[in-house]
Amino acid sequence: MLRLLKFLKPREWFFFLINVVFISTQVFLDLKIPDYMTQITQILQTNGSLGEIINIGIRMVICALGSLGAAIICGFFAAKIAAVFGKRLRGTVFNRVQEFSKEEIKQFSTDSLITRSTNDITQIQMIIAIGAQMMIKAPIMAVWAILKIYGKNWQWSLTTGIAVLIMMVVIAIIGIFALPRFRRVQKLIDSINRVIRENLTGIRVVKAYNAEEYQENKFEKANEDLTKNNLFTGRLMGMLNPMMRILMNGIGLAIYWMGAYLIYNAGYMEKINLFSDMVVFTSYATQVVVSFMMLTMIFIMMPRAQVSANRINEVLDTKPSILDGDVTEVKDNIGEVEFKNVCFKYPDAEEYVLKNINFKVKPGETLAIIGSTGSGKSTIVDLIPRFYDATEGEVLVNGINVRDYKLNILDNYIGYVSQKTILVSGTIRSNIDYGDNGKGNITDEAIQNALEIAQAADFVNKLEDGVDSYVAQGGTNFSGGQKQRISIARAIARDPAIYIFDDSFSALDLKTDKMLRQALDRETSHATNIIVSQRIGSIKNADKILVMEDGEMAGLGTHEELIKDCKVYQEIAYSQLSQEELA
Template identity: 40%
Template sequence: MLRLMRYLKPYRFTIAGIIILILMQSLADLYLPTLMSDIVNNGIIQGDTGYIWKVGGFMLVVSVLGTVVSVLASLYASKVSALFGKEVRLDTFSKVERFSIQEFDKLGTASMITRTTNDINQVQQVVLMILRMMVMAPLMCIGGIIMALYKDVQLSMVLLVVLPILALAIFIIVRFGMPYFKIMQKKLDRMNLVLREGLTGIRVIRAFNRTSYEAERFTGANKDLMDTAVKVNQIMAFMMPVMMLIMNICIIAIVWFGSKRIDMNEMMIGDLMAFIQYAMQIMFSLVMMSMMFVMIPRAQVSAVRINEVLDMEASITESDSPKQGTAAASGFNGTVEFRNVSFMYPGAEKPAVERLSFECKPGEVTAIIGGTGSGKTTIINLIERFFDCNEGEVLFNQINVKDWKLDELRNSMALVPQKTTIFSGSVAENIRYGKEDATDAEVREAAAIAQALPFIERMEDGFDTMLSQGGTNISGGQKQRLSIARALVRKPSLYLFDDSFSALDYKTDAALRAALKEHVHDAAMIIVAQRVSTVMYAEQIIVLDEGVIVGKGTHQELLQTCDVYREIVQSQLSEEESA
């Protein structure tokens, strides 16, 4: 957790001010029992009413001062801890955004959400307690001991016996409870995973009537978390009774031995009353520290999980000396080339794609077709550098994609993924996601090419119509067309369509392909598809089978030379259509 404290460095002057305020508060709290002792010894016992009013008034001033500095210290401590949480959360989110798919698969989406929210909140709360209690508790403890010794050295021997016993009891309880905090955060990850799956997959769950099953899953994960939380709380529940028992025994001992010293005229009544208050302050400071000991172990676990994200290096990194910018002038803008490329997903038994070699040129459509699991989407992932190939080279504009800056590489492309993503917001905002500064005319043009304009104009508010998260208030085909419009508005040098026409009817599919051919002239285009009708007019068709290219050419050429392609065609088209 100490490593995260670097985020407090910009607020060091504010923290210094908080420490000064807490020091003033502690001095005020430590001075009050002495003033009360003077009132008893010199005012009440002597019957001096004037002295009582004088010192009582001074006590009131000290109390007000202590209250004011306490409020100010709490205010600034809360502000610093909130700013700390904001910065850590921002850095964690920024780091996660740079992760490749591999890091997401390793940590898990649910765990990343927990780390960015619950874990950072745990550390933030401890930072607040550190700024308030971690400074105040030692000051009160040390100051209380000094003042107790000042009042009566012999009576302080009671504290010398009690304090080590109290500290040992706290240490034993915390040591038993600490391992369960780490387990509890993992159980929270599991519960968040089940909850997230239950919410995002609610339609499938209801369609297959699995609501009761998902409820049982969540109940199990929730109960598992509850059992761990109960166990750790049972352990920590011993702390307060044990401390109160030891504190009460300590007070009884002080009163017992103090009364004997008063009988022997070795101590005054006011001093005993002040001594009891100092003993309570010392004990209370230990109570505050025990609260820290309860929260710090859990925050330590959370800090380790946060640092794991911050320390994790993305497997996809940028080149120190990017080489992009020269290919456009040479007429290679948009060219993609695979040179003997092989790639295996982490933990897989065999490569997803193997020894791939092909080229996609500007102004041409390259279509990729093949069975499920043949590696079609993997090719898109390698071009976008979501993964890096294990062997061979993937070139964009005749430059290895590893030598590009990621922002520049991806700004030169537009991807329409297999799984359509619609964000909450208006239709226009979703299309502008591809180009933030797109004009209304550009948005409209992209929607028209994507065949989305007719259904958008039928909406009550047109382009200002609000879409729900995930686009649940529009159909699958409408979502795909908006996703295509988002790519088109960008006007890149390379378009990547990953099975992006699957939800379109044949008429819309044909109209869209015709519009693309008419309006997209200079850019290269790679289309991954299952339908033969979508790919048959492409300048180049690549046929994949279990990650290997088994055919390459035009539709007519492949009908003559590729058995796999011929089987796909025969399964979808009649002889007249295929011809």
């Protein structure tokens, strides 16, 4: 928890010091009121004038209003400190997650990262807001009140001490049972977050298979676990309020009971002093109990915040496995991609996914990658933009190992269209002119040209707002084929040196597929094209075709060469096309 305080800048520490000043003022004014009560008691017992009582009463009202004003100012600064802290911490966590590769994302899981970036930070923000008040106010008030009652009467002091001890024991017992439950809360929130996200993401499959009841039961279990945990802790914490009230009323009753006995056995003048001390002592003793109650409440809340802080520190302490290199500029072989004896296995996996992959694609050439499901096609293209790093061997872009590039420079060479179509909320224009391509903003002409090449201009121009038409989150207001074409247009608009299409034409009909590829051949003939596909008819004109089987190269060559010599390619080809079509 203390490590996260580094996110408080000098300005917030200055606000914190202001808070200390106003809290001290508030405590002083709160503890000044019992002194005035003593004076009023003495005036009443000595038959003083009404004017004196009114004068002291006005001072008490001023102290009460001053205390209220100080409390409002303290609340304002505490909220400001907590809000700025939360904003800065959320930004830091978000930026760190942006640096993660797929390896780190899988290590935490998406659901857990969402909880850590939201609920966990909220827990810490709450403890900062409360801590900026209670954690300062409680010890100041406790010490000040104890000094006020010190030496007044040992019987009353002993009663106050016993009350504080009972309160500590009760809170310790509650804490023993509640703290383990607090530690479980964040993991249970992760779980319910995961179930909700799964349901929303796969809502079509859920409905198609009539699996609503199954999903409801799954959610019900996660919700039940979280509810039971919160009910248990809530009931335990709910016991604190009546216990504190019993203690505070009990201590007042005990002090008055002892006071009555002491006053009864005292002399006349001593009776007056004892009565005044008893009234004041009751107020101060209550303040002492309240102070210790605030401290113990903080200590009970702290473990949950500490769990959240540990979870956030795990994210911040995780070093990205994909690090920047030093290369910022390349002048030769722009667009060339080469794999040299590349082997790859996923972190913590025993078996290699790729084994001894070797090929070279020069600018102006098209490499197609084909193979059965799970043969390693997508993994190959994932190594080029460094979503993962090769376990063995070298992946070269422009003749330079991809590990040596600064990541943003490497990304600017690549136009990547993923297997899963990703559109972000906004407009068609903002989805195409997306990110930094190292060349500045993309012009309207370039956007229109990209849409035409991607065969998307027809449906986009028919929309009421054209390229400024609204895109819902995930592109849910477009069909699968429309989303794919917009994603392809996004890559084309960057005008990169290397195009990577990871099975990016699967949602297109054969006619659109053919037209799109013909347009790509014309417009991207200067660039390197790497295409992952399942369709022989779509890739047979490629300059090179890489055939994959079980993570190994089963063949590399042209369509004509492979149809003669590569058994795996022959099986794929004959399963899709007749011999006449292949001829």
